[in-house]
Amino acid sequence: MPKRVVPEAARRRRRPTRQGRVLSHELIIxxxxxxxxxxxxxxxxxxxxxxxxxxxxSTIYRYFRGMDDLTLAIAxxxxxxxxxxxxxxxxxxxxxxxxxxxxxxxxxxxxQAAVLTASRVAGRxxxxxxxxxxxxxxRTEGFPDPDAVRVYHAFIDQSLAFAVLDAASLALPEAARQxxxxxxxxxxxxxxxxxxxxxxxxxxxxxxxxxxxxxxAALDMLLDSAARQLRDRxx
Amino acid sequence: MPKRVVPEAARRRRRPTRQGRVLSHELIIxxxxxxxxxxxxxxxxxxxxxxxxxxxxSTIYRYFRGMDDLTLAIAxxxxxxxxxxxxxxxxxxxxxxxxxxxxxxxxxxxxQAAVLTASRVAGRxxxxxxxxxxxxxxRTEGFPDPDAVRVYHAFIDQSLAFAVLDAASLALPEAARQxxxxxxxxxxxxxxxxxxxxxxxxxxxxxxxxxxxxxxAALDMLLDSAARQLRDRxx
DNA sequence: CATCAACGTCAATGGTGTTGGCATAAGGAG
DNA sequence: CTCCTTATGCCAACACCATTGACGTTGATG
Numbered sequence: 319m320p321k322r323v324v325p326e327a328a329r330r331r332r333r334p335t336r337q338g339r340v341l342s343h344e345l346i347i348x349x350x351x352x353x354x355x356x357x358x359x360x361x362x363x364x365x366x367x368x369x370x371x372x373x374x375x376s377t378i379y380r381y382f383r384g385m386d387d388l389t390l391a392i393a394x395x396x397x398x399x400x401x402x403x404x405x406x407x408x409x410x411x412x413x414x415x416x417x418x419x420x421x422x423x424x425x426x427x428x429x430q431a432a433v434l435t436a437s438r439v440a441g442r443x444x445x446x447x448x449x450x451x452x453x454x455x456x457r458t459e460g461f462p463d464p465d466a467v468r469v470y471h472a473f474i475d476q477s478l479a480f481a482v483l484d485a486a487s488l489a490l491p492e493a494a495r496q497x498x499x500x501x502x503x504x505x506x507x508x509x510x511x512x513x514x515x516x517x518x519x520x521x522x523x524x525x526x527x528x529x530x531x532x533x534x535a536a537l538d539m540l541l542d543s544a545a546r547q548l549r550d551r552x553x
Numbered sequence: 554m555p556k557r558v559v560p561e562a563a564r565r566r567r568r569p570t571r572q573g574r575v576l577s578h579e580l581i582i583x584x585x586x587x588x589x590x591x592x593x594x595x596x597x598x599x600x601x602x603x604x605x606x607x608x609x610x611s612t613i614y615r616y617f618r619g620m621d622d623l624t625l626a627i628a629x630x631x632x633x634x635x636x637x638x639x640x641x642x643x644x645x646x647x648x649x650x651x652x653x654x655x656x657x658x659x660x661x662x663x664x665q666a667a668v669l670t671a672s673r674v675a676g677r678x679x680x681x682x683x684x685x686x687x688x689x690x691x692r693t694e695g696f697p698d699p700d701a702v703r704v705y706h707a708f709i710d711q712s713l714a715f716a717v718l719d720a721a722s723l724a725l726p727e728a729a730r731q732x733x734x735x736x737x738x739x740x741x742x743x744x745x746x747x748x749x750x751x752x753x754x755x756x757x758x759x760x761x762x763x764x765x766x767x768x769x770a771a772l773d774m775l776l777d778s779a780a781r782q783l784r785d786r787x788x
Numbered sequence: 789c790a791t792c793a794a795c796g797t798c799a800a801t802g803g804t805g806t807t808g809g810c811a812t813a814a815g816g817a818g
Numbered sequence: 819c820t821c822c823t824t825a826t827g828c829c830a831a832c833a834c835c836a837t838t839g840a841c842g843t844t845g846a847t848g
Binding site: 576 | 795797
């Protein structure tokens with residue numbers, strides 16, 4: 319007796335099955351990114367992804383070992399995008415700044431993906447390529463090794479940290495974002511009455527400030543510090 | 554005809570039901586935090602949480618509107634812990650530094666929770682209390698308002714960003730962490746052969762550096778910058 | 789005592805990731 | 819051409835998930 323019964327109907331009508339491969343890693347990742355942007359992190363499920371691809375959910379497992387693996391691939395796609403949109407000029411400081419902003423922009427361009435993959439750092443190829451690039455720039459410029467490592471870590475930590483955090487607020491659904499703003503507006507409006515008498519006028523300023531990121535400023539501070547280090551050592 | 558059939562057995566034997574309330578918001582949050590630490594973010598489910606509490610999963614919904622609501626409550630508990638372990642001394646710079654490190658430590662003491670709640674910023678009470686505290690310190694010290702806002706944002710952004718990112722690597726299961734280290738060790742060992750001849754000896758240094766956080770340094774840089782600002786303005 | 793809200797359980801619903809079995813299709817070997 | 823292997827896709831099934839509604843029980847309030 320067979321363990322599994324194949325329904326008669328399924329056995330009867332044979333679908334005009336496709337010829338050749340329909341899917342690919344790239345197509346699946348691109349579709350997943352689109353779904354993330356449109357429906358948020360919770361909206362990306364194997365079944366819906368399959369539907370969007372015109373395929374069965376289980377087909378995805380021919381390409382990825384699981385949703386977890388797919389998540390890592392998506393994370394690496396962000397690094398790939400960051401590197402692709404970056405060009406070296408030879409000026410180490412300008413190059414590092416551009417690379418940092420490039421990473422930052424890649425994350426912000428897919429906030430849902432950034433949040434989804436925030437905690438996944440696993441030495442994927444493009445991620446490693448970014449690391450190699452940074453270290454290569456620093457070494458070429460003549461940073462002695464312990465300093466190069468320190469600058470590299472500060473740089474990548476800071477870039478990723480800001481990217482993830484800023485992406486997180488972008489990743490909120492529009493409704494939640496507006497609700498948040500409302501809460502903050504009230505908080506800010508209420509806050510100063512107790513500690514400062516003349517502040518009502520500055521509440522809008524506080525709210526406006528919410529939409530900016532501290533990343534560029536932090537990045538410049540870091541590069542300043544690195545440049546000073548380099549000058550001190552060589553001069 | 555009743556829509557739902559109540560089984561005879563259940564109707565028969567009445568359980569010796571408990572008297573008084575068994576659960577509380579605090580108990581549920583504490584248990585959830587414990588589960589997060591022990592089993593990771595994926596291990597926190599309504600069913601298992603109920604089991605750990607000696608209650609049915611559905612009971613949790615008497616206290617929280619859903620797992621999402623519970624997540625927000627957990628996030629706020631981190632801010633509460635940060636504030637509780639902090640004491641003001643009157644020195645604005647030392648106080649801010651201590652508060653930043655306090656937030657950082659609170660997140661790192663529950664890495665799983667930090668990662669789980671990274672993208673949830675929703676104006677919960679203790680979170681707002683932290684914000685009020687920071688702004689209050691800056692205003693009391695005499696920061697004019699636009700500067701206070703700027704410093705506040707840089708401070709909280711940077712603190713949270715580093716906390717979340719560093720927590721993310723701590724939140725990895727031990728096996729994954731070791732695997733990651735292995736990948737990086739290989740990468741670092743392989744990297745310099747192409748770009749630098751004498752670097753093999755520094756690979757261990759790079760790996761060791763992995764375990765440090767750039768947060769304290771970044772925090773000091775930020776406070777330096779703020780202090781300079783304040784001096785320039787008043788002097 | 790009667791009422792009521794709070795609290796807890798049970799059973800059910802519709803969704804999830806994942807797997808094993810099966811059916812093709814493509815491509816090479818004979 | 820046939821035969822075999824491998825890659826690719828679908829289907830049905832499994833275990834688990836969050837959430838809900840009906841129901842019983844309790845303690846407090848009138």
